[in-house]
Amino acid sequence: MERRKSFFKILIALFAVVCALVVFASCSQSHKYGQEGILSDKPGFSDSGFANEVNADKTESDANSKVNEKLIKEVSISAETLAFDDALKDISDAVKAAGGYVSNSTVNQGSKSQYYGRGYVRARYAEYEIRIPAENLDGFLKGIEGRININSSSEKVTDATETYYDIQARLETLNSKKDALNEMLSKAENVNQLLDIQDKLYQTISEIESYKARLMVIDSKVSFSTVKLTLTEVEVYTPSEEESFGSRVKESFKEGWENFVEGWQNFTVWFVGALPGLLLFVLIALAVFLIIRGIIKSKRKKAAKRAEEISRANMERQQNAFRENTAVINPPIYGNVNPGMTQQNRAPANGQGGQADKK
Numbered sequence: 001m002e003r004r005k006s007f008f009k010i011l012i013a014l015f016a017v018v019c020a021l022v023v024f025a026s027c028s029q030s031h032k033y034g035q036e037g038i039l040s041d042k043p044g045f046s047d048s049g050f051a052n053e054v055n056a057d058k059t060e061s062d063a064n065s066k067v068n069e070k071l072i073k074e075v076s077i078s079a080e081t082l083a084f085d086d087a088l089k090d091i092s093d094a095v096k097a098a099g100g101y102v103s104n105s106t107v108n109q110g111s112k113s114q115y116y117g118r119g120y121v122r123a124r125y126a127e128y129e130i131r132i133p134a135e136n137l138d139g140f141l142k143g144i145e146g147r148i149n150i151n152s153s154s155e156k157v158t159d160a161t162e163t164y165y166d167i168q169a170r171l172e173t174l175n176s177k178k179d180a181l182n183e184m185l186s187k188a189e190n191v192n193q194l195l196d197i198q199d200k201l202y203q204t205i206s207e208i209e210s211y212k213a214r215l216m217v218i219d220s221k222v223s224f225s226t227v228k229l230t231l232t233e234v235e236v237y238t239p240s241e242e243e244s245f246g247s248r249v250k251e252s253f254k255e256g257w258e259n260f261v262e263g264w265q266n267f268t269v270w271f272v273g274a275l276p277g278l279l280l281f282v283l284i285a286l287a288v289f290l291i292i293r294g295i296i297k298s299k300r301k302k303a304a305k306r307a308e309e310i311s312r313a314n315m316e317r318q319q320n321a322f323r324e325n326t327a328v329i330n331p332p333i334y335g336n337v338n339p340g341m342t343q344q345n346r347a348p349a350n351g352q353g354g355q356a357d358k359k
Helices: 002-041 047-068 084-097 134-145 161-186 191-223 245-329 353-358
Strands: 071-081 101-108 113-116 119-122 125-133 149-159 224-233
Touching: 071 084, 071 134, 071 191, 084 101, 084 125, 084 134, 084 224, 125 134, 134 224, 161 191, 191 224
Parallel strands: 071 224
Antiparallel strands: 071 149, 101 125, 113 119, 125 224
């Protein structure tokens, strides 16, 4: 029973909480609608009028920001052509038609041999840095697309707006400082003040000129976009569609063989060119080797001769010592006495000595 009572109490409490939440939500909703009614009833606070004002301000600010934007555009293009000379002429004509100019160009006969059906050829390539007015950039890019085969292209946009107007603000400050220094210069009372003010004035003028130069560079990059174009001469255009696995394997094998042949040819050319130097190096190394070998042999002969002399001297010293030791142990006996026999063992000459002794 007690468990049932506690269970019912929990249910009643949950029901009370749910009812309270419903009442609170309904009150909040009515308060919201009431506030909207109050605002809509007051003049000047209509929803449509307020929205129109916000949209108008936003449109005006967007227009001003677009007018004052300082965007620097750089385009990089990698392309190829079948007719190299004609493509160069077409690019030059397109640049002139767009009102631009070529700031830097390089035309090279190529440093890598490429293999085509008719054998190995040395492909030419060109690198251009072109400046095109920003308003004519899109037209220029579309114009050169039909004259060359573009493999890849990328565009980079740098927003220099903040930097540009920050420099302008600094210039205004420096110009004010310059005017103040000129006024102080006219009121200088002594030479020290005059020199000090002049030094600060010259420094301020130098900073002003530096900031003006930076603004000119930004204006130039904003008004003229940069196009970096790399053009390579080929016999067959690179296919743009995705290749199959078999064709990729075939091209990979072909490229590997071409690289092997080219590497072997390059090595042969290098070896032939370096052969005189290698021969001279071998001769010098051989001469140094023979000299060192002769020195080592001479030192070895001297060492062997010295060791032989030392060994001979040691042998003579040992022989002399042996002779001296022998003379001390067995002293010499003079007369007709056999040094190998003692007195007792010597027999008389007539053979009768033994009997005489017994008598």
